[in-house]
Amino acid sequence: MTINVIVKSANIMKPQEEINQLTKRIEELRNTIKNCNHDFATPIYDPEEKRVQDDHLGFEQHGVDCWLIPSFHTEKIPRWSRECTICGCKEYTYETSPVINSYEPIFRK
């Protein structure tokens, strides 16, 4: 048999007081992230999913009624992200640069 006990706190916070307190706490956390000496983990490929309208219209039917509707599909936009191992902030980028990691010999005649 389970006994449910309701404990009422002596100092129940009013909603506005709780909002003020949480707002202050959020500001403190934002400052912690802002002042962090970020230590980012290895970036990962993290494509953004974007809903794009098709060139053609779709077809919808309910009973005898039918009509054309905009049709959509999902596209993956190439994007990379990295996360700070200390504060957890995440950064995104769509930019890349070429990486040259090997060479091949050139024989001139």
Ligand SMILES: [Zn+2]
């Ligand atoms: Zn950080």
